[in-house]
Amino acid sequence: MQYRKMGVRIPWEASALGFGCMRFPTKKILGFIKKVDEAEAIRILRYAIDNGVNYVDTAYGYHGGKSEVIVGKALQGGYRQKVHLVTKLPMWKVKVASDVEKFCREQLKKLQTDHLDVYLFHGLNKGRFQLVKELGLVFEMEKLKQMGLIEHFGFSFHDNFQVFKEIVDYHDWEACQIQWNYLDQDTQATTNGLEYAAGKGVAVVIMEPLKGGRLANPTAEVKAIFDNAPVQRTPVDWALQFVWNRPEVSLLLSGMSAFAQVKQNLEHASSSGAGKLSAGELDVLKQVSDVFRKAILIPCTACEYCMPCPSGVAIPRNFAILNSYSTHEDLKRAKKEYAKLAKSKDALNAAKDNGMAALCSKCMKCLEKCPQAIDIPGTLEKVNAVLGGTVPIEQAFPKED
Ligand code: SF4
Ligand code: SF4
Numbered sequence: 001m002q003y004r005k006m007g008v009r010i011p012w013e014a015s016a017l018g019f020g021c022m023r024f025p026t027k028k029i030l031g032f033i034k035k036v037d038e039a040e041a042i043r044i045l046r047y048a049i050d051n052g053v054n055y056v057d058t059a060y061g062y063h064g065g066k067s068e069v070i071v072g073k074a075l076q077g078g079y080r081q082k083v084h085l086v087t088k089l090p091m092w093k094v095k096v097a098s099d100v101e102k103f104c105r106e107q108l109k110k111l112q113t114d115h116l117d118v119y120l121f122h123g124l125n126k127g128r129f130q131l132v133k134e135l136g137l138v139f140e141m142e143k144l145k146q147m148g149l150i151e152h153f154g155f156s157f158h159d160n161f162q163v164f165k166e167i168v169d170y171h172d173w174e175a176c177q178i179q180w181n182y183l184d185q186d187t188q189a190t191t192n193g194l195e196y197a198a199g200k201g202v203a204v205v206i207m208e209p210l211k212g213g214r215l216a217n218p219t220a221e222v223k224a225i226f227d228n229a230p231v232q233r234t235p236v237d238w239a240l241q242f243v244w245n246r247p248e249v250s251l252l253l254s255g256m257s258a259f260a261q262v263k264q265n266l267e268h269a270s271s272s273g274a275g276k277l278s279a280g281e282l283d284v285l286k287q288v289s290d291v292f293r294k295a296i297l298i299p300c301t302a303c304e305y306c307m308p309c310p311s312g313v314a315i316p317r318n319f320a321i322l323n324s325y326s327t328h329e330d331l332k333r334a335k336k337e338y339a340k341l342a343k344s345k346d347a348l349n350a351a352k353d354n355g356m357a358a359l360c361s362k363c364m365k366c367l368e369k370c371p372q373a374i375d376i377p378g379t380l381e382k383v384n385a386v387l388g389g390t391v392p393i394e395q396a397f398p399k400e401d
Helices: 038-050 062-074 099-111 126-135 137-146 161-170 190-199 220-227 235-244 259-270 279-295 315-328 331-339 345-350 376-388
Strands: 003-005 013-015 017-020 026-029 033-036 055-057 084-089 116-124 150-157 175-179 203-207 249-254
Touching: 003 249, 013 017, 013 249, 017 038, 017 259, 033 062, 038 062, 038 259, 055 249, 062 099, 084 099, 099 116, 099 137, 116 126, 116 137, 116 175, 126 137, 126 161, 137 150, 150 161, 161 175, 161 190, 175 190, 190 203, 220 235, 220 279, 235 249, 235 259, 235 279, 279 315, 315 331, 315 376, 331 376
Parallel strands: 017 055, 017 249, 055 084, 084 116, 116 150, 150 175, 175 203, 203 249
Antiparallel strands: 003 013, 026 033
């Protein structure tokens, strides 16, 4: 395992690969309800730690609140002492300043620990940053430090560069967590944001290095580019090495959900390093991102922040099917997948949160929740027009250029 500096204010080094605990392995109960496979989750997390991963990232809301509990169990038996444990304050639940200590104590209990190594404001954007300022929440974080409940604090982020810069300039942060990968260089915090935060000594942790798994599944065109590259790697390795290549990056988080994935990522991490990719290799990724950009019509990362939907619409699944059609051009298969989703409220009773786009009632409850700023109801309408109707994809999703 490679270890990397955590900016200038955190004294320890983090493993290049961090374990993101939002996509633990799941199993089906009664044939359709997906639950976390706790034993397997604990096994793969401990395996990663045994093989050098020392950074474990969870959050209040992951797996409907279960992630922190499972992480707490996994870190028993001496594992807690081997890792830097990170979780996040659920900003959408914070109403008064004292909520910071209240949630922190609740999370410590779930995690079965007496302190957090890093505590992050979860998902800061323009609105949530306003709340941080209005309620003086940085001061509340400082109080947690004095009480010995946390060692360091920072924020995770979903918005644009202007907002990111404003937040970075607000405080001498110890860490931040941003979405960055070879397709997101100009979106979210952007490469400028990565450089800006690192330049101010903030440890930069990267999430979504595979853009919600999208970069792991190349189209035929992308595959051909990789096949002709001067170096042979899997699409996952290409994407991860791109992130590790930047010296500004402290570590990347992978939401690992299978043992094989953990093993592969450990191997990728062991060969990682800043400045390792040649100009030719970076050019390969430039070509690949041009192809992906044209094909991925909906920038959904399957984070599930928009879920559950009161009408039972399986929002990320609907978007994944449409994207799969736009990248692989197999309309018949996409329509078949779409038809498997629940078509009516009655069907939803047997398959919760498995509804097709057509069931969206436009209640607008999901709108504020999407970190990718997707117009969810409007996009679902287009998905249904293409996959449930006869509207051509080019008409529903016209190309910008
Ligand atoms: S707008 Fe549609 S998709 Fe969003 S929460 Fe309401 S019903 Fe669900
Ligand atoms: S629509 Fe937005 S909030 Fe919902 S899963 Fe996709 S990226 Fe996440």
